[in-house]
Amino acid sequence: MRIQMQIFMILGIALCLISAAHADQANAVYYNPPYTPSACYQNQDRGNMVTGVSDALWNGGAACGKQYRVRCIGATNTAPHPCHDGASVVVTVVDYCRPQCNGTLNLSKDAFAVIADTDAGNVKVEFNQA
Numbered sequence: 001m002r003i004q005m006q007i008f009m010i011l012g013i014a015l016c017l018i019s020a021a022h023a024d025q026a027n028a029v030y031y032n033p034p035y036t037p038s039a040c041y042q043n044q045d046r047g048n049m050v051t052g053v054s055d056a057l058w059n060g061g062a063a064c065g066k067q068y069r070v071r072c073i074g075a076t077n078t079a080p081h082p083c084h085d086g087a088s089v090v091v092t093v094v095d096y097c098r099p100q101c102n103g104t105l106n107l108s109k110d111a112f113a114v115i116a117d118t119d120a121g122n123v124k125v126e127f128n129q130a
């Protein structure tokens with residue numbers, strides 16, 4: 001019985017690694033509305049499901065308008081269970097997050113609230129281009 005359990009665990013870990021391989025991981029923080037003006041679209045309103053990205057993704061502004069599906073995968077601080085399990089949100093890149101931005105993704109509060117408790121402030125996420 002114990003050996004079977006171990007095999008299951010190893011299989012589980014392997015499956016996790018395989019499915020995670022397609023997604024990038026980052027930290028995410030959030031900011032409060034209003035979400036304009038933005039670095040990409042100035043005063044043009046692109047809705048509430050938007051994000052700022054830091055240098056790794058910004059690519060000199062080429063990131064503007066790209067859409068990412070983002071999912072919370074864990075805590076970065078003391079908040080024990082910040083993630084809304086199974087939830088994901090699609091956000092549009094509208095802004096640049098400066099180097100002091102600790103998260104690669106600076107989500108709008110509306111987008112962050114879909115995938116995690118805003119009380120946590122900062123969570124680990126997984127994302128794919130949508």
Ligand SMILES: *[C@@H]1O[C@H](CO)[C@@H](O)[C@H](O)[C@H]1NC(C)=O
Pocket residue numbers: 029030031052095097098100101102103106
């Ligand atoms: C997130 O974006 C907002 C709006 O551009 C900005 O004020 C805030 O400083 C950013 N957060 C971080 C951690 O850089």
Ligand SMILES: *[C@@H]1O[C@H](CO)[C@@H](O)[C@H](O)[C@H]1NC(C)=O
Pocket residue numbers: 100101102
């Ligand atoms: C970024 O992280 C550093 C070190 O982890 C911390 O001292 C700083 O307060 C953080 N800045 C923001 C905007 O969260």
